[in-house]
Each structure stands twice: as structure tokens, then as C-alpha cells.
Amino acid sequence: MINTLWLRTFCTLVEVGHFTRTAERLHMTQSGVSQHVRKLEDQLGAELLVRQGKHFSLSGAGERLYNEAQDILRALSNLSRQVGEDPPYEGEVRIMSPGSVGLKLYPHLLALQRAHPMLAIDYRFAPNSDVESGIADSRVDIGFMTSKSALADVICKPVAQESLLLVTPAVVEDPDWGALMKLGFIDHPDGSHHANLLLGANYPEFQHSNLFPKKGFSNQIGLILEPISMGLGFTVLPQYAVEAYGKQKQIKTYRLENPVSETLYLCVQRERRLQARVETVIAEVMRWL
Incomplete structure (x- = not known):
């Protein structure tokens, strides 16, 4: 392999013409x-200069090397510059979060990408455990979690509070215990956890979501409220998921006497330096949380 330091010295000598x-x-x-x-010359096994006292001219091998070296040195210079660059609106940013906050943030991040087409947003919806492992394994640049990570490699910073809401069909007038028992529960991956938090704080009768007749289940965050809008049951969801639903007139939300919120954490890998484009996305996210 040609020593690039020697090659650069040779090319400079050719251009300047004087030692x-x-x-x-x-x-x-x-x-x-x-x-x-x-x-x-020793490395290449060829004479590059024809020396004439204090003057020199290029040999045939020297001419060929000089002509080829221009592209090589230019490419190395460009590579060095590109590696050192850290543009704030170019490159891929990988984000992972629970579905609720994803429904809130993803449209705004797509608008950011539309304004800066060299930016690429890779957004994945996942439970807290997957977000945590994604950050620790460097598969994700930014993660959002509703519980603080216990891993030493993951730094979590509280950035927002997200209210939990009771959601019923629009026709329900009073969501008392009897009305909820009659409706039945539409479950989802965090349904039991959210019900325990919100209903446990507001209904003395509540012990577990299994007390309610189970009327359905969906693991697609955008579809959980579909059966509620059709009058098939009730559920408990974070505020962002409810706000993103397109049929607001067909559902009714309640902020109960004892409100309950989940803390939303922004999480990154401890030893990883955040690139400028990641900082750009974080700044955009903070505008909307």
C-alpha cells in the first residue's frame, strides 16, 4: 500500500518544481x-524523477503516478472532510417509542423531514423493554419510555407528563361503575397497567381489569379506539393516543377526580456522542411535548 504522506510530498514537489x-x-x-x-521510489521499485543537478524532470513512471495520484489525494481529502462534517439536517435518525407518543410526534417529524429532504426519519413503535434494549445496543439514536431504565448504559431524562384518560363511546353520560361493567373492557398491551393506575385511583370497587367483561383486544395503537367508537366497550389510554384518533365525535374522554399521569423519559446511550442531526430532532420533539 502506498504511503499517502510520501505521495502527497511527491505531488507537491511536482507542482512546485523545487525542493x-x-x-x-x-x-x-x-x-x-x-x-x-x-x-x-523504493516502495514502488521505479525511478520517479530524472535528477539533473539541482533540477529534475518526471520519468515515465513519475508522470503516470502523478496523474493517478490526483484523484486519490482528492478522494482522501473529500473523505476526511465528509467524516469530520456533522450537518444538522442530513442523515438518518432512528427513534423508538411507545405507540402513544409516536402518534403525537411522528407527523411533526415527517414535516421536519419534508422541510429538510436530506434528513431521514426512522420511527419504530415498541414497548419500553424494546426501546431500552434498542438504545443499549446502539440500534436506536433516541428512545422514549414511560418508565426509567435500570440499565447503566441508558440515560433517561424526564421531558413530559402524559395523562391517562378513560375513554367511552360518545353516548355514555356518566361513567360510573355500573356503566363500565355494562360496557366491558377493550384491552391493549398496556391496558391492564393503565387501568390499574387510573381506575384504581378513582373507583373503590376496582381491583383488576379482569373484573370487567372483556369485549376485545388490539395491539395496534391506531385501532384501539375503533371498537369504543362503535359502542363496543371502554378503555384507558394515554392522552396522545386519544388526541390522534380521527373520530373524536364518536368517543368521550374523562379526566377523573384523581388524575393520573405517566412520566415520559427521553433516553439515549450514555457513552454515545449525539450527532447534530439527532440534536435537531430532539429540539423538534421538545417543541411538541
């Missing part, structure tokens, strides 16, 4: 310039 001035440009001694050229 002393080449040494001055490269902040070297004249003997250092000569040594680089000799080492390059």
Missing part, C-alpha cells in the same frame, strides 16, 4: 522531501 520551496510549503527540511521521494 526548497516544497520543503517550505510542507514545513519540512529539504532532505526530508528528498527522503520521502526516495522511500516512495
